[in-house]
Amino acid sequence: MEKQIVRVGLMGFGTVGTGVVRIVQAHQEDLQKQTGLGIEITKILVQNAEKSRSISEMDPLLTTNADEILNDADIDVVVEVIGGISPAREYILAALEQGKHVVTANKDLMALHGAEILAKAEEKGCDVFYEASVAGGIPILRALVEGFASDRITKMMGIVNGTTNYIMTKMSQEGADYADVLKEAQALGYAEADPTSDVEGFDAARKMAILATLGFRVPMKLEDVDVKGISSVSKEDIAYGKRLGYEVKLLGLARRDGEAIEVSVQPTMVAKHHPLASVNGVFNAVYVHGEAVGETMFYGPGAGELPTATAVVSDLVTVVKNMKLGVNGRGVVAPYKEKVLKADSEKLSKYFLRMVVADKRGVLAKVTQLLAEKNISLEQVVQQPYNNGSQAEIILVTHQAAKSDMDSVLAYMEGMEIVEEIKSCYRVEGGE
Amino acid sequence: MEKQIVRVGLMGFGTVGTGVVRIVQAHQEDLQKQTGLGIEITKILVQNAEKSRSISEMDPLLTTNADEILNDADIDVVVEVIGGISPAREYILAALEQGKHVVTANKDLMALHGAEILAKAEEKGCDVFYEASVAGGIPILRALVEGFASDRITKMMGIVNGTTNYIMTKMSQEGADYADVLKEAQALGYAEADPTSDVEGFDAARKMAILATLGFRVPMKLEDVDVKGISSVSKEDIAYGKRLGYEVKLLGLARRDGEAIEVSVQPTMVAKHHPLASVNGVFNAVYVHGEAVGETMFYGPGAGELPTATAVVSDLVTVVKNMKLGVNGRGVVAPYKEKVLKADSEKLSKYFLRMVVADKRGVLAKVTQLLAEKNISLEQVVQQPYNNGSQAEIILVTHQAAKSDMDSVLAYMEGMEIVEEIKSCYRVEGGE
Structure with a gap:
């Protein structure tokens, strides 16, 4: 007989976990309509089962033992909203090892161990989704x-x-x-x-x-x-x-x-x-x-209990749909391309530069000359009195320049007598 | 035996239609991976089958007779990119009548006959998707x-x-x-x-x-x-x-x-x-x-051949997934709520108002007094000389006001001797 109910083990029952329970309860009919299957949260991992909670009807599902979820063959999906690296990482890897699909909101974990987790998911043909880990309410x-x-x-x-x-x-x-x-x-x-x-x-x-x-x-x-x-x-x-x-x-x-x-x-x-x-x-x-x-x-x-919990439930819906489609794991793509990082000489950007210089004739010419020698041309230049006119302030916006060139110009300027202080240097974006 | 291939009849073979064919051809493997089924375009409705086209390998699929698509029991999905109301409307309704799912990019049709089409789809348990009809490249x-x-x-x-x-x-x-x-x-x-x-x-x-x-x-x-x-x-x-x-x-x-x-x-x-x-x-x-x-x-x-064709293919993928899930038609929600339109007295907004007035003492006071009588209070006021000082110009930004009140103020002002001309009046949004 075909599966009619998808069983979910929830790990973590803080604000996001509570939101997930509420949304799954409130939208049973919608979820059934969208996926053709029912979704039931059957166990919830907590640190303290005695604590009083806003949703008391879930009390019978609480457990403090992760193995009750990880070793329960009836549980199809693990939703991890504990946060942090350990034990979240161990739990997720163990869940995947058992062939359970995973939904997580854990950005620390996905940033540090994402490749490992995605590779394990790929190996086991399981889904791993983590929409809530980046910009909670945006389905990016x-x-x-x-x-x-x-x-x-x-x-x-x-x-x-x-x-x-x-x-x-x-x-x-x-x-x-x-x-x-x-x-x-x-x-x-x-x-x-x-x-x-x-x-x-x-x-x-x-x-x-x-x-x-x-x-x-x-x-x-x-x-x-x-x-x-x-x-x-x-x-x-x-x-x-x-x-x-x-x-x-x-x-x-x-x-x-x-x-x-x-x-x-x-x-x-x-x-x-x-x-x-x-x-x-x-x-x-x-x-x-x-x-x-x-x-x-x-x-x-980017955050907030409801947007984040909504993102988690959307991921859960995708897992359930994939289960019925029989395509779990196919959307999981562990990074497979070789990593080629740019050298600083390949990082091109416009720059905004602000500095205080001695108020002497020809200072601006010296500064722009130095930039020109590094092939950095200028889009905007402002010079004005500083510190009651005892110094001058120069603000520059460059055309595209390599980070390496910009860094060497800055290092050189630091040593120039006429440059009193480099106040700031920013990349400039969005202006093309 | 379960279906392995989803057959698509394409109606219209202009730039968007050509884009759809190219994307489906180029991404067969991806599409199979995502949906678990192959997607094959088996017939293409054109006005002139003799015309030379950029994709000549589709020539054997061309037809000038819509019935060859509508009455072909092997075709599961009709993609309509002809545009306009007629015959697109008749084709889509006939396709739904035959139990075929529909993907369309037709905004004119969906704006005018959307309710009828969605109701027919609901009745027949068919999908209708029309992502490309609004803001082509945005999956709104x-x-x-x-x-x-x-x-x-x-x-x-x-x-x-x-x-x-x-x-x-x-x-x-x-x-x-x-x-x-x-x-x-x-x-x-x-x-x-x-x-x-x-x-x-x-x-x-x-x-x-x-x-x-x-x-x-x-x-x-x-x-x-x-x-x-x-x-x-x-x-x-x-x-x-x-x-x-x-x-x-x-x-x-x-x-x-x-x-x-x-x-x-x-x-x-x-x-x-x-x-x-x-x-x-x-x-x-x-x-x-x-x-x-x-x-x-x-x-x-908002437009463009590639973004629009991509939106059409994304809809097609959803139809195919739904076919495998057995949930076609469930995502189609014909509008079911009663339409209650606001009266003008319920349409609240801030307004920007610009007018030319006689350059007389007390004019601004008269204008603001008139607004106050209608309970319209002001957020910003600018008065300045106009027409070499022979007249004055008044620019106002109001707080929230009812459209009915604003309209009656404008009508009254038109008749005031001191108001030479109401230059413009705009709603103001995004400022709360």
Whole structure:
């Protein structure tokens, strides 16, 4: 007899887990209609079975022993919303080993051990979906896999961390200082007490590693991502950026030229007319360029209990459909291409550069001469008095230049007597 | 024996039809992998079978007789890319009558006869998909059906006509006149020789009727959409809009408050910080607000052979998957809710109003007094000399006001001696 009910083991019963239970309960009929099968959560792994919960009718399903899920032959799908690396990694690998399909919301795990997990899934013919791990409420992984199935992705740019985007937006809109806005964000619960993972770009880097691995089919590791956070962005940079037509955003960039790839997360000057420049507050957006479709962008909430739980249930629906289609595992593509990382000389970008120089005749000429020697030409130049006219400030926007050339120019400038201080240097995107 | 091959009859073999054939040919293996079934185009309806074509190997499949497709019991799916109302409507209804599934790119047909077609599909248990009919390269209908399956959509705002958005963008960026930009757009092939359908908003209205019908499950008709085109938008309006923080866009709006619905297409002042304000050139974008997910936006190419053909093939893949799942027809939801249209007194919006008045003391006081009597309060007011100071110009941005109140104020003002001319009045969106 054909299977009528798909049985799900839920690991983790915090806010996202609770949301998943609620959505599955509330939409039984819809889910049946969409998939032709019923979905039943039959066991829930928790740390403490005695704790009182908002959904008490699930109490009989609770267990503190993962093996009760992993070794239960009746369970078809494991939904992991525990988070963190261990024991989530061990549980997921064990579930796959038992031929169970997996849905996870775990970005840390997928960024660090995604290749291992996808390879195991492929070996076992199981599904692994992880939509909720990147930009919770935006179905971006699904879009990359389905929407671009017959296309070739060349570039992805993402605002994939809500905390830093909230801070950059506030700094821009209110002309406020980083430290003040961070404090406010912490008070509002948009930033954690220890904000390092967000503000230093590590969280965004995890998501970009996941996007690049999936979009380019290359096993990108977290350490392959050039990361720079926002803690050094000043309100002056933002104000000058605006004047020249840019908004500063913590931008994730994954770009492929030929087979060579670069992935980075860094504060970036984004041209105001580019749709990413208007992504404000805690919102996320991912811009994708495909050879056939051209430019697309997906915008929405990056986190939150309901959007995240909705993404998990959507993945679950896909697993169930695949079970009925008999195509589980076919959508799982472990990265199979060789990883070719760009050298710095291949990383081309426009740059925004701000420096304070001695107020002497010919300084601007010397600076531009130096750039010209490295084949860096200029798109915009502003010079103005600084520090009551005792110094001058130069702001430059370059045409495309290689990172290696830019780095060597900066290193050389640091040693020039006429250059008092290099205040900032940002990549410029979205202006082509 | 279970079916191994799904047979497709293609109706229409122009650029989109050719694109569909190419994609199906090029991605056989992928399609098989995704669906577990092969997809074969077995007949192609053309007007002239003798015409020479870029894909000559399909010549044996060509027919000029629709019945050869409609009455062929081996054909499971009909893909209609002929366009227009008749005979496309008759063909699609006949195909459904025969139990064939339908994929169409036909926005005119779906806007005018969508309810009839969906009802027939529901009756026959057949699939009808029409992703390519709205914003070609953006999977927006799929997102509405799948992504928001467990949510309630309250508002959609769309830039869904590339021609008008190109014109508005050029006017904004270059401070150019409407007539000049239209001519340029015609020369570049972005606008047709007779641009009426685009510039008067009818094309956008069709797409908004389709979006509202699907998003709200209500049988919206084209005549339910308030339509105003862009031909009266002046470069002055755009310049004043910018000054106050807005971009003028031809914006489709579909909004539900309680069960009451309004759908309109009109030039609208969109707050600059809203992501829709940065959707430039021929690009399309649809912004969707759902009660659970909050704000999302989907951005991409609105037309083009490859994006449109890709959307058609994606629909075809869904039909094939549904065939194997045995769930055809279940995703088709003919609009089942009663249509409740808002009265003008329920249509709330902020407004931008520009008028030329006599340069007399107390004129501004009279105008604001009149607005206050209708409970319309003001957010921004600018008064300045006009016509070398012989007159004055007043620009107002109101807080939320009812359309009925605004209309009666405008009618009254037309008769006031001190009001020389009401230059323009726009809805304002995206500023909350």
